[in-house]
Amino acid sequence: MSAVLPLPEEPLWSRLPPLAVTGPATQLSASTISLPTTAGPLLATALADGVRLRLGPTDLPLYPILAGDPAEESATLAEDDAGVTLAWGGFRLTLGREPLTFALERDGRIVQRSATDGHFVREHRLPPFARREDGGWFVALDLAASEPVYGLGEKWGPLNKRGQFVRSLVFDALGVNGERAYKNTPFAWSPGAVSRSGWGVFVHTPATVTHAVGAPLWSQRSYGLAIDDAALDLFVLAGADGAALLRAYTDLTGRAPAPPYWSLGAILSKAYYRTADEILEAAREVRRRGMRCDTITFDGRAWQDTPTRFHFHFDPARYADPKPVFAELKALGFKVCVWEYPLVSRDGPLFAEMAAKGWLLRDRRTGEPYLYHFDPEPFGQVLTQLPVSGLVDFTQPDAYAFWRDAHRPLFELGVDMIKSDFGEQVDPDCVAANGDSGERLRNVYPLLYNACVDEAARLYCPTGAFLFGRAGWAGSQRYPVQWGGDPQADWEGMAASIRGGLCWGLSGGPFHASDVGGFYKDRRDPELYVRWTQAAIFISHLRFHGIGPREPWAYGPEAEAAVTLALEWRYRLLPYLWACVEEATRTGMPVQRAMPLAAPDDPAAWGFDEQFMCGPDLLVAACPRPGGEVEVYLPAGRWRRFPQGGEPIEGGCVLRLRLALDEMAVFARDGAAIPLGPAVRSTAETGFAPEVETVWRG
CATH class of the missing domain: 3.20.20.80 (Glycosidases)
Known part of the structure; x- marks a missing residue:
């Protein structure tokens, strides 16, 4: 499977035959059913926050992406000529037969479903589920008009991914203004639209995923997922807003523990x-x-x-x-x-020993330790050239x-x-001790x-x-x-x-x-x-x-x-x-909160990509341009300048400020109590623990 997929106007898999159901469903457990399809059994599992859909082999090397076993729920199965229904709690999953489709509802509202974009020549512009000729998968989800989509890792462009092609593929990005990124996460979410509730989609895979998020070249009303893995493992999550969806996602993949208090210092x-x-x-x-x-x-x-x-x-x-x-x-x-870094120079003291013990990734072509050659241009010209190196095999x-x-x-x-x-x-030519390819690793x-x-x-x-x-x-x-x-x-x-x-x-x-x-x-x-x-x-x-x-x-x-x-x-x-x-460790809410997460009830705020909330009460408008001019949107409510204080400002408006060099555009919610510590030189002066000296109330 190719790690870099083409992006043609008509995707290669748009004409692939969509999967179809070939027989009746079987209840495997209180929470899971098996449904035979033209590409093998589909496993559908009822979860506390949504549903898990799986196709393909289950014997591939596993990695600790999930923090543990997802919380499953008992569900009831019903079946008729139209399809299969699984119901639990407030959820209802409907699986259509020909082609295979899904629709997940919660309390009578659509959470997410197979794409509904039709095509003059064929029933679907993009197949709801398809097995790609290279062994990967394609899934097409539905997008409502103007429905924003967020997530997908540390990406540098607009926060709303609607209209973008995004690849979940780890890269040494060599900068921060391209599509390539160091940290990628095949998890996206939306606060929903008038016609549906908030939803999240997580592709549980180590492999590359290409996301066509309402990309007009493919379909502006569909979210296409191209998964470069022999197994498809898709979580569809429900949540009232971004906070609930992050909580559900981090219930699956784990939450960050608190780093040491001293780490918050400069x-x-x-x-x-x-x-x-x-x-x-x-x-x-x-x-x-x-x-x-x-x-x-x-x-x-x-x-x-x-x-x-x-x-x-x-x-x-x-x-x-x-x-x-x-x-x-x-x-x-x-x-x-x-x-x-996890590389060992061929000329260093560890290489021979680690190579002899099989502790380095191998080259699939030779069976010898794989040797990584750094591109001389970005390193040798700027700092010093990096050595030809092996890579530590952490699967061993x-x-x-x-x-x-x-x-x-x-x-x-x-x-x-x-x-x-x-x-x-x-690289793709690497092979790990667990038998996995570089493409999956x-x-x-x-x-x-x-x-x-x-x-x-x-x-x-x-x-x-x-x-x-x-x-x-x-x-x-x-x-x-x-x-x-x-x-x-x-x-x-x-x-x-x-x-x-x-x-x-x-x-x-x-x-x-x-x-x-x-x-x-x-x-x-x-x-x-x-x-x-x-x-x-x-x-x-x-x-x-x-x-x-x-x-x-x-x-x-x-x-x-x-x-x-x-x-x-x-x-x-x-x-x-x-x-x-401490809140982040409990809920998954970040310290630095983008406006769609911080102001879920104020869509006017969501497009301001260079301002954010620091925690629940401080709004920060960065000034990423010379001259000190800042435009900041204050969400509904009342705000005061921080730390200056002064008269409250009514929200729901845009302010344009010109800042002196030592001035910041920061606002606190009116009535917020901001604990402040002493102006110490290092956290050692407070015993590496928080010490509240006063409380700022504007």
């Missing part, structure tokens, strides 16, 4: 501190200048010899003994982050255990946080990788498990936190990073961060750096990172003053942010 990084003296001088300057900061980072080239990485050891040419360096960083009050239990336990000396040295970078490099590989590193941190890190993962798939939210890759260091890079974080939140990922200031190129734009910081202090995690300096004083005194003020508010808001984190 993280300082760059690509990269070249020597021990350079990182120590940066740490000392942070404390001399009174910058609020908790963590400092050894990026990849900062602590490893690039031609031989990755191997868990500091470069002996620069760090003959890293212990004194760690001792001083700890004395200065810093948590320490180190970088890693001994390899998984070795990689996990090899972290122990790092945590014993004093490492507090792992930046688990990359994970997008699995590619998307789920970062899930396995981050699960391994997270387990290492939970076992060996005394300050708590905290990762910064770049790549992800459905279920990756269980291993927080994720950050948004390598944005361009310009205004559109900032805007796309905000949209990417909001999309991740709409897809079940409650925590996110971006590279404040942008990653790609040392542009040193003070205004951009300030505006990016001001938006980021209201996101769950805050990291300064990129090529070139990311310390505030590198951008001039005016920018440093504005960032200092923003960081003061970040630290004062930590008790409020911690309450948002």
Whole structure:
């Protein structure tokens, strides 16, 4: 099956024969029926929040995408010449016979159903269910007029995916303004329309999924799903709004645990501190200048010899003994982050041993360890060329255990946080120890990788498990936190990073961060750096990172003053942010909430893609353009400027503001009580726990 599907005007499978039912239904259990079709038995299972539909083999390698067995419900079966009906609770599933179709209702309202778009030549423009000639599947769902669709992972464009082709395919995106993305999730949802209730659709697969979400080239009133897997496993979920649908989805795929409290403090990084003296001088300057900061980072080239990485050891040419360096960083009050990736250089100390033990992915053509060759253009021209490397095979239990336990000396040295970078490099020619192909493994590989590193941190890190993962798939939210890759260091890079974080939140990922200031190129734009910081202090995690300096004083005194003020508010808001984190662990609601999620009863708000709610009570309008001009929509209700206070503003309107460099466009709900802590320099000053000093009431 091809990992990259063509997008012709007439899709290749539009003329495939739709599946049909070939016999009567059989009740397999109180919750599941089997219905014979022209492509094998369809299994339909009644769930607490919807229905599960399965076709194809059930013996393919499994991965921990689901957090556990879904909650099933007892259902009653009825059958007549028209079709099959399954009923439970307020749900009713109707399965048509020729062609095979489905319609899921809840309390008499349609939740979701097979596409109803007809065609002059054939009954359906797109087949409701079809088996593709390459062994994959195609499913066509119905879309009502103007019904918005959200989710599908960390994508950089408009939040409403209606009218878009979107691929759920993990990629090293090399930036943030294309369709390719590091974190993909084949889960989409809609608040519904006048004629139907809210719905969610989750394709449970490790394989690539192409989503034609009301894309006019195929059908503007259908949602086409092309699944590159031999098995079709589709969850159709019901919910009154986005919050309910995220809860249902994260009931299936798991919720994020709370990261350590100190992780909410500022993280300082760059690509990269070249020597021990350079990182120590940066740490000392942070404390001399009174910058609020908790963590400092050894990026990849900062602590490893690039031609031989990755191997868990500091470069002996620069760090003959890293212990004194760690001792001083700890004395200065810093948590320490180190970088890693799941690739092992062919010229490094681990390669021969791991290859001999079968701990690396194999090349299906030769049976030898697969060798990944990095494209020289994006890496060699910008930083340094990366080495030809093997990939750790996390499906091999001994390899998984070795990689996990090899972290122990790092945590014993004093490492507090792992930046688990990359994970997008699995190619179709790879073969895993479990027999799976690279095509099926590619998307789920970062899930396995981050699960391994997270387990290492939970076992060996005394300050708590905290990762910064770049790549992800459905279920990756269980291993927080994720950050948004390598944005361009310009205004559109900032805007796309905000949209990417909001999309991740709409897809079940409650925590996110971006590279404040942008990653790609040392542009040193003070205004951009300030505006990016001001938006980021209201996101769950805050990291300064990129090529070139990311310390505030590198951008001039005016920018440093504005960032200092923003960081003061970040630290004062930590008790409020911690309450948002705790809510996320219970419900799946993200800290950074896009307007369709934050204002479900105010559709006028949904199109404002660069503003968001921080938790339940703070509305933030980012300023991703020079000059300080901001347009913000205030939903219905009354609002006050934060932190200025003042007279309430009636919502349901658009405000146009021009901001001074040190001014932010933030509004609090009238009557909200925002807990504020002291303006500490690091979370150590409050004992790594929230401390409420006062409550802001406008």
